[in-house]
Amino acid sequence: MSRYDEAKAQYAAIGVDVEKALQTLQNVRISMHCWQGDDVLGYDSKELTGGIATTGNYPGRARTPDELMADIRKAYSLIPGKHKLNLHASYMITDETVDRDAIEPRHYQAWLDFAKQEGIGLDFNPTFFSHPKAADTLTLAHPDKAIRDFWIEHGKRSRKVAEFFGRELGITALNNVWVPDGLKDVPADRIGMRERLKDSLDQIFAEKIDRKYMADAVEGKVFGIGVESFTVGSHEFYTNYAAHHDMICLLDTGHYHPTEVVSDKISSYALFNKQLALHVSRPVRWDSDHVIKLDDELKELAKELVNCKVLDRTFIGLDFFDASINRICAWVVGMRNMQKALLLALLTPFDTLKQAQDAKDYTTLLADFENFKTLPFGDIWAHFCEVNNVPGDQEWFAIVREYERDVLSKRC
Ligand code: RNT
Ligand code: ZN
Numbered sequence: 001m002s003r004y005d006e007a008k009a010q011y012a013a014i015g016v017d018v019e020k021a022l023q024t025l026q027n028v029r030i031s032m033h034c035w036q037g038d039d040v041l042g043y044d045s046k047e048l049t050g051g052i053a054t055t056g057n058y059p060g061r062a063r064t065p066d067e068l069m070a071d072i073r074k075a076y077s078l079i080p081g082k083h084k085l086n087l088h089a090s091y092m093i094t095d096e097t098v099d100r101d102a103i104e105p106r107h108y109q110a111w112l113d114f115a116k117q118e119g120i121g122l123d124f125n126p127t128f129f130s131h132p133k134a135a136d137t138l139t140l141a142h143p144d145k146a147i148r149d150f151w152i153e154h155g156k157r158s159r160k161v162a163e164f165f166g167r168e169l170g171i172t173a174l175n176n177v178w179v180p181d182g183l184k185d186v187p188a189d190r191i192g193m194r195e196r197l198k199d200s201l202d203q204i205f206a207e208k209i210d211r212k213y214m215a216d217a218v219e220g221k222v223f224g225i226g227v228e229s230f231t232v233g234s235h236e237f238y239t240n241y242a243a244h245h246d247m248i249c250l251l252d253t254g255h256y257h258p259t260e261v262v263s264d265k266i267s268s269y270a271l272f273n274k275q276l277a278l279h280v281s282r283p284v285r286w287d288s289d290h291v292i293k294l295d296d297e298l299k300e301l302a303k304e305l306v307n308c309k310v311l312d313r314t315f316i317g318l319d320f321f322d323a324s325i326n327r328i329c330a331w332v333v334g335m336r337n338m339q340k341a342l343l344l345a346l347l348t349p350f351d352t353l354k355q356a357q358d359a360k361d362y363t364t365l366l367a368d369f370e371n372f373k374t375l376p377f378g379d380i381w382a383h384f385c386e387v388n389n390v391p392g393d394q395e396w397f398a399i400v401r402e403y404e405r406d407v408l409s410k411r412c
Pocket of ligand 1: 035040052125178219221252279287319
């Protein structure tokens with residue numbers, strides 16, 4: 001008997017159908033964020049602003065679209081399954097000088113071609129940062145109408161790019177709006193700022209676009225660097241905005257208070273929303289955007305997605321940016337960890353556990369949860385890698401090192 005067959009039998013003994021779990025995992029597309037590859041720089045700006053930051057200067061950052069595409073391809077070759085790529089507007093590929101209020105789908109044609117070649121989907125994000133008109137960390141809530149109008153135009157055009165991707169690829173593209181707007185110190189007038197943000201968003205979303213092609217999301221947060229005291233687009237602001245406009249409130253796992261967890265929010269969103277969207281990140285003491293580890297919260301998050309049965313209506317995207325390590329390694333570890341967390345959840349016999357919970361048999365619950373931890377999950381995961389023709393956990397890293405030696409280290 002192979003290790004996989006033995007492991008499968010052990011899971012069958014606790015009532016888990018491993019084949020079914022693997023089939024479900026196979027169909028989950030995770031959106032890999034292009035911005036881990038070049039430290040969130042993009043192609044139309046020189047520095048990262050907006051209250052987010054990368055730290056470290058590990059060599060090998062992708063400096064051009066060709067380098068970024070090559071690196072993304074390398075990463076995909078080490079990740080089981082077919083996924084999505086998450087693009088930011090600042091990654092337009094064109095010889096023209098195009099300001100953000102002038103972007104058009106054709107400026108992203110090269111990414112569409114790339115997606116078709118790779119058999120992946122695309123997601124999109126307007127870029128409301130790293131731009132002279134966002135230098136004061138104010139965009140859609142800016143007191144100056146001319147600045148707001150510039151960014152409103154950018155927001156409208158971004159939806160068109162996302163729609164183009166969705167239509168061309170036959171895979172719905174998520175268009176996620178995050179703005180950095182906030183203040184360093186305590187505001188005198190909170191509501192005025194929020195009124196302006198609300199009005200700007202109303203203009204951006206005024207045009208109806210078929211949700212089959214493009215889904216709108218808005219992403220809130222607690223604070224950013226330099227805007228520590230007040231964030232216009234807070235969690236409450238966007239929860240309410242999204243609910244009133246039948247759109248998605250995207251939850252970024254790094255955007256809450258330190259003891260607040262997104263895993264606990266999934267069930268509530270599941271009950272009241274058609275679709276959910278996530279930015280999976282790992283906050284370390286603050287919104288630090290570390291690469292996601294297979295830690296308790298990631299497992300809990302995946303557990304909720306599976307038990308709430310929302311996997312097929314959740315846009316799962318990753319959002320971390322670490323410039324202190326090999327960037328391909330960052331992607332591969334993050335993507336594989338997200339998949340591992342989902343697989344662990346899919347291998348959990350929720351029906352049995354629910355029965356114990358409803359019978360108030362918390363003793364069984366505790367024992368079961370702990371005993372599941374030593375089931376041969378690694379053998380199932382190894383099989384999943386094998387059938388997807390990608391290297392196993394003990395093999396992929398050598399390939400990243402080789403690519404680092406042959407390609408990345410030559411980028412100086
Ligand atoms: C910032 C948000 C946002 C960005 C990306 C680059 O705090 O998380 O999603 O990280 O759009
Ligand atoms: Zn995010």
